[in-house]
Structure formats: C-alpha cells, structure tokens
Amino acid sequence: MKDLSTSPAACVDPISDSRYPVLEPFTGPQPKLPQYWKCTCLLHPFSPIQSNSTPADKASPFFEICTATVYYAEGIGLNALLVGSSGKKWFYKVTSSGTTVSIDGGSFNPINIGWSIPTTNWFGNESSKAKCAGTSYLNWMKAQKVDWWKIPVGNASPPPATWMWFDHNTNFPVRLMFGQGPVASPSMGDVNQLALFQMFSFTYFPSFEKLTSNPLNSPMVAPAIDGFSFGNPNNYELFTWNTNFGMTVFMTPVNEEFNPLPTRVLYNYRDDAQYRVSSDRSQSTLMKFTYNPVNPYTSQEALLTGTAPSGITPPANSGAGFLIDYLGDKITKAIGFGKFQFPQQRPNWVQTPAVQARIQATIVGNPVLCPNVRVTVVGVLFPPSSPNYPDSTYLWTWYSPLSGDGRRSRPVTFMQSQSGVGVGTSLALADYFDYEEFAAPIPPCNFAVPPCDFTIEAKPTPGTDENPKPAYPWLDTGIKMNAKTVAIIKYIDGLWTANPNINNGKLYNAAGNPTFINAKPGYALPNANEGALVGRIGQTVFLIGLGATTPAGLVGKLELCINDDLKGIYGAGLTDNKGSVHVHISVENKF
Incomplete structure (x- = not known):
C-alpha cells in the first residue's frame, strides 16, 4: 500500500493519468460469426421473480442465473440447453417455424416467445447504426483484448444501448450487455433482438467454437464451464471495501450516444472515532470524456459524502451527493444536495439486509473469464424498473477474493440491469483496472465540495402526485442546516420580476425592484424589497438579495423564494411572475 502521509504534494491526485484505461482506435469490418458454431455462456437475469410475475414467468429460466x-446453423436454427442455479433444465429449439421448449429434452412444445433465428451478424436490423468505440482489455485480468461494439435499442430518445464485446483476434463474442430488457413482458422477446440472449441483462461466453457442419441434429449437452460452480461452495463471506483505496475504471453509460469513460475512483471512510468533517467519509469518481469529444464538458465528477456517525452533529456537506462538470480544470456547473441525492455507501454496504446480496456463483481460474484467479458472482437487489420489474432489478458484481474468507476482495465488474437513461449518472457498467489500497487517508482536498448551482423560478411550478413539492412555493434545496453550519448564498445571474406591470415591464436581479417597494404582510418577507431573493430555514425568513450568509444557529432545510404575495392576497400573487435567478450556495462549518 502507498503511504500518502509522506507525499510532498498533499493535494496531488494519488492516481496518475497514466493509470487510466485506454481504448485503442479500431478500424475494420463488423464481426461476422461462422455458419455453424457452438458456445457455452453464463447468463445473468434482469431481476429475481417479481410480485407481478405470471405462471409463465415462474416456469421460465429468465429470473435465475443460468449456464447454457x-x-x-445459419438460416436453419438455434438450439440451447439452459441449466439454472435451481438445478432445473430448459431445452429450446428456434427455427423459422417458431420456438419450442422442453424440460426433459424429449417432449417439445410450441411457445410464443418472440424469438427469431439470428444471422451471422448479431447487430441485425441495427447493423447500419453499429459503432465500435475501440479496443482494450475488459479489466485488470487482461484475459483477451476485445472490440467494444454498441447498437441502439428501443424507440426512446436518446436510446439505451446493447453492448457487445468481440475478441479482437477471433471476432468471437466474449460478453453482451442489454441496456433494455424485454418490453412486452420479461418472458416475451423481440424478433429484432438476439434470440435467448436478450432475455438476460449480462452474458459471458467462456467458450465459442466454429464448427464444420450443422450441429442441430446432435444431442444437446449440458454446459461445462471450467472452474464454474453455482452457489458458494467455498463459503466466502460478502466483501467489505477497504477504507482508503483508489482504482481506475471504464464506466459505460446506458445512453447509446456515449462511449466508455476512463475513470478514477478515490474512496475514504474513517471510523466513528476519527470522523470530524465530510471529507473523512467521501468518494470521488472522476469520469473523463476522452472518447466523447462532442460534449459540453471534458470530465465529470460524482462526489459522494457519507453520513455522520450517530450522536454527532452532521458537519457541512455530509450525507450528500454532488455532480460536478469540468471544462479542462474549470468547473462549469455543480449540482448537489436535493438535486443529486446519492450519498456515499458504507464499506459493508453489500451486507445490508435490504439489498439481499448473495454469492450466486464462483469461478476459479477460467482462462477466458478469470485466468489464474478466483471470482465470486454476487447478485444485489437494486431499485425497481416499471412496469416489468416493479419490485427490484439486479446489480451484478464480480469480485476476486484477496483473503481466505473473501471479505477483502478486488472488484472486477459492476453491472446494473435495466438502468435508465438520464437517471443519476446513467451508468450501466463499470469494468475495473488499476487498484491500490493506501495506508493513510487520502488528502481531503481531493474531496473538496464546490459551490452548487441553484435556479429559483419567479413563478414556481406546483407539485404533482408524481413530483410532490411540500415546500411549494419555496424551492427546497435539500440542504439541511444545523446549529454548527452556515450557508453562503451568492447571486450569479438571471433576471425576474414579481410584477410585470411596474418598472416598465423590465426584469431585475435578485436585489428586487430597482425602486424599493416595501413588501406587505402576507409576502414571503414583509418590509423587505418586493422581488428580492429571500431564504427560509425552519420558521425564520431572511433577506438574501445579491448575497448573504444564513443566520447562525438555525436548524432545518434551506429554502429559497422570490419576495412576493405568496397566497395572492393582493392580486395575481405568483401567477404573473416572470424569469428566474441563478445562485451559488456553499455550506461551511461554523465552529
């Protein structure tokens, strides 16, 4: 482990640029598979059985991890034998006449499942839109170099992506990730997607073999994957993250418009006795848009802070999330608190009962999947995705044990099934490369929280059932103030008006009406200037105007509003207001 406490430049990022993963440029045709082939594969489902699962769902293999x-045979058909972690078997035959299924390999029955025979080009109808982002290894194990291909799927704009990784030397598939699951139902596929594989979110191919003749008339043989076992035969414990580490990653968004993001992660989590400030529990994920040049920023940081220990007054910026855009070294935008509600996870987050994490398989020394190392395949419950997955979806994560009990493990991959475009950071996949555990906590400057952007509308939109706004017409910033914190609020730009019939209809800044108008009782802040920016914490309302520091000692959420007739006592109230103002807010400790 590196001892950062002796570093002469404490604020230097401990992960250098040279340690980020690199995509090599790809030039070449689209991969074309052989006329005849057979393979083994490891299939990860989108979710476990759901509360709305039908009898057909429950009878299918699509809710448990499977091998196959x-x-x-090109133009003739596809046969598959799946073995689930439950021990059940399913035999499928796909021909031009349809699909049949058997549970014993002898008696086959027709099934309406929406599959069609794939062609030798797996991009299918989206072949003209297929793009290769480049070539690299999949992860730190460097089993093989792969070409990173993607195609759009579905009708959304922007669309999610199906990613396919092909061996750079053989052009055979190594891995698949479907950004969108079956649409009609979890047991009904799409004729335009890959038969069988589309029913699972994540697939690896431990073996893929070109054949010289049609294999469909031969008996289907149960899959044999070197080193693979269902369950947890070695009785590994669930992993616990190291409390001070750094690593590099390829982050892959579900949004088809984006290529993988070279990323570095810094993680710091001090125990209760050592905890003082928000940087004592922080995670910085810096994503570089190296392979996404058409973008308004060159990098983006997700900065997550952990919750304070029980019994300690939370310091400024704790238990919060921040999303920070950079153009070079300059911050161009930062959102946080109520606008990015993703606090840091604890080192043992996977052991939280609510996520029902379970080691569902182990792999030992497979030459394609994990040469010379052991891997645990962990399924974790993640948020639902309506309508097909109303209860939960799966996060699949692979870890390589570094200790005999498995608690100390190194990450291999994270994959979130059915992640949504525009939800959070829209990331679906993380493939890990460099990894280092540090002897001392990472310097706190690596977790510095910048001022956050907020826009306050002069005419705020009321809440709805889908998006309730209990603080309406006040803007709830999500910033929780306590007796030991203050917020510094600074007007940046923007114009508005609380009454377009005065000031010749011209808008003005957050100081309020250029000709002072004394606010009446019933306004947000009586006796202050009409149209000025005001704040509220608890029951205390105060003037902000072009800038202010919140009064010390107040406890509650920080809320913002235009100083106007909030309930329409004297006329139109908020309904005739126009414009908005933009402010920066910083929260500091007041010792």
Missing part, C-alpha cells in the same frame, strides 16, 4: 450450451 448453444448450437447454431
């Missing part, structure tokens, strides 16, 4: 042997 798949056989293919």
Whole structure:
C-alpha cells in the first residue's frame, strides 16, 4: 500500500493519468460469426421473480442465473440447453417455424416467445447504426483484448444501448450487455433482438467454437464451464471495501450516444472515532470524456459524502451527493444536495439486509473469464424498473477474493440491469483496472465540495402526485442546516420580476425592484424589497438579495423564494411572475 502521509504534494491526485484505461482506435469490418458454431455462456437475469410475475414467468429460466450450451446453423436454427442455479433444465429449439421448449429434452412444445433465428451478424436490423468505440482489455485480468461494439435499442430518445464485446483476434463474442430488457413482458422477446440472449441483462461466453457442419441434429449437452460452480461452495463471506483505496475504471453509460469513460475512483471512510468533517467519509469518481469529444464538458465528477456517525452533529456537506462538470480544470456547473441525492455507501454496504446480496456463483481460474484467479458472482437487489420489474432489478458484481474468507476482495465488474437513461449518472457498467489500497487517508482536498448551482423560478411550478413539492412555493434545496453550519448564498445571474406591470415591464436581479417597494404582510418577507431573493430555514425568513450568509444557529432545510404575495392576497400573487435567478450556495462549518 502507498503511504500518502509522506507525499510532498498533499493535494496531488494519488492516481496518475497514466493509470487510466485506454481504448485503442479500431478500424475494420463488423464481426461476422461462422455458419455453424457452438458456445457455452453464463447468463445473468434482469431481476429475481417479481410480485407481478405470471405462471409463465415462474416456469421460465429468465429470473435465475443460468449456464447454457448453444448450437447454431445459419438460416436453419438455434438450439440451447439452459441449466439454472435451481438445478432445473430448459431445452429450446428456434427455427423459422417458431420456438419450442422442453424440460426433459424429449417432449417439445410450441411457445410464443418472440424469438427469431439470428444471422451471422448479431447487430441485425441495427447493423447500419453499429459503432465500435475501440479496443482494450475488459479489466485488470487482461484475459483477451476485445472490440467494444454498441447498437441502439428501443424507440426512446436518446436510446439505451446493447453492448457487445468481440475478441479482437477471433471476432468471437466474449460478453453482451442489454441496456433494455424485454418490453412486452420479461418472458416475451423481440424478433429484432438476439434470440435467448436478450432475455438476460449480462452474458459471458467462456467458450465459442466454429464448427464444420450443422450441429442441430446432435444431442444437446449440458454446459461445462471450467472452474464454474453455482452457489458458494467455498463459503466466502460478502466483501467489505477497504477504507482508503483508489482504482481506475471504464464506466459505460446506458445512453447509446456515449462511449466508455476512463475513470478514477478515490474512496475514504474513517471510523466513528476519527470522523470530524465530510471529507473523512467521501468518494470521488472522476469520469473523463476522452472518447466523447462532442460534449459540453471534458470530465465529470460524482462526489459522494457519507453520513455522520450517530450522536454527532452532521458537519457541512455530509450525507450528500454532488455532480460536478469540468471544462479542462474549470468547473462549469455543480449540482448537489436535493438535486443529486446519492450519498456515499458504507464499506459493508453489500451486507445490508435490504439489498439481499448473495454469492450466486464462483469461478476459479477460467482462462477466458478469470485466468489464474478466483471470482465470486454476487447478485444485489437494486431499485425497481416499471412496469416489468416493479419490485427490484439486479446489480451484478464480480469480485476476486484477496483473503481466505473473501471479505477483502478486488472488484472486477459492476453491472446494473435495466438502468435508465438520464437517471443519476446513467451508468450501466463499470469494468475495473488499476487498484491500490493506501495506508493513510487520502488528502481531503481531493474531496473538496464546490459551490452548487441553484435556479429559483419567479413563478414556481406546483407539485404533482408524481413530483410532490411540500415546500411549494419555496424551492427546497435539500440542504439541511444545523446549529454548527452556515450557508453562503451568492447571486450569479438571471433576471425576474414579481410584477410585470411596474418598472416598465423590465426584469431585475435578485436585489428586487430597482425602486424599493416595501413588501406587505402576507409576502414571503414583509418590509423587505418586493422581488428580492429571500431564504427560509425552519420558521425564520431572511433577506438574501445579491448575497448573504444564513443566520447562525438555525436548524432545518434551506429554502429559497422570490419576495412576493405568496397566497395572492393582493392580486395575481405568483401567477404573473416572470424569469428566474441563478445562485451559488456553499455550506461551511461554523465552529
């Protein structure tokens, strides 16, 4: 482990640029598979059984981790034998006449499942839109170099992506990730997507073999994957993160418009006795848009802070999330608090009962999946995705044990099933490369929280059932103030008016009406200037104007509003207001 306490430049990022993963440029044709082939694969489902699962869902293999042997003959058909973690077997035959299924391999029955025979080009109807982001290893194990291909899926704008990784030397598939699951139902596929594989969110191919003749008339053989076992035969414990580490990653958004993001992660989590300020529990994820040049920023940081220990007054910026845009070294935008509600996870987050994490498989020394190392395949419950997954979806994560009990482990991959475009950071996949545990906590300057952007509308939109706004017409910033914190609020730009019939209809800044108008009783802040920016913490309302520091000692959420007739006592109230103002807010400790 590196001892950062002896570093002469304490604020230097401990992960240098040279340690980020790199995509090599790709030039070449789209991969074309052989006329005849067979493969083994490891299939990860989108979710476990749901409360709305039908009898057909429950009878299918699509809600449990499976292995499979798949056989293919171009234009003739595809056969597959799936073995689930439950021990059940499913035999499928896909032909031009439809699909049949058997549970014993002898008696096959027709099934309406929406599959069609794939072609030798797996991009199908989206072939003209297929793009290769480049070539690299999948992760730190460097089993093989792969070409990172993607195609759009579905009708959304922007669309999610299906990613396909092909071995750079053989052009055979190594991995698949479907950014969108089956649309009609979890047991009904789409004829335009890959038969069988589309029913699972994440697939690895431990073996893929070109054949010289049609294999479909031969018996289907149960899959045999070197080193693979269902369950947890070695009785590994669930992993616990190191409390001070750094690593590099390829982060892959679900949004098809984006290529993988070279990323570095810094993680610091001090125990209760050492905790003092928000940087004592922080995670910084810096994503670089190296391979996404058409973008308004060159990098983006997700800065997450942990919650304070019980019994300690939370310091400024604790238990919060921040999303920070950079153009070079300059911050161009930062949102946080109520606008990015993703606090840091604890080192043992996977052991939280609510996520029901379970080691569902282990792999030992497989030459394609994990050469010379052991891997645990962990399924974790993540938020639902309506309508097909109303209860939960799966996060799949692979970890390589570094200790005999498995608690100390190194990450291999994280994959969030059915992640949404525009939800959070829109990330679906993380593939890990460099990893280092540090002896001393990472210097706190690496977790510095910048001023956050907020826009206050002169005519705020009321809440709805889908988006309730209990503080309306006040803007709830999500910033929780306590007796030991203050907020510094600074007007940046923007114009508004609380009454377009005065000041010749011209808008003005957050100081309020240029000709002072004394606010009446019933206004947000009586006796202050009409149209000025005001704040509220608890029951205390105060003037902000072009800038202010919140009064010390107040406890509650920080809320912002235009100084106007909030309930329409004297006329139109907020309904005739126009414009908005933009402010920066910083929160500091007041010792």
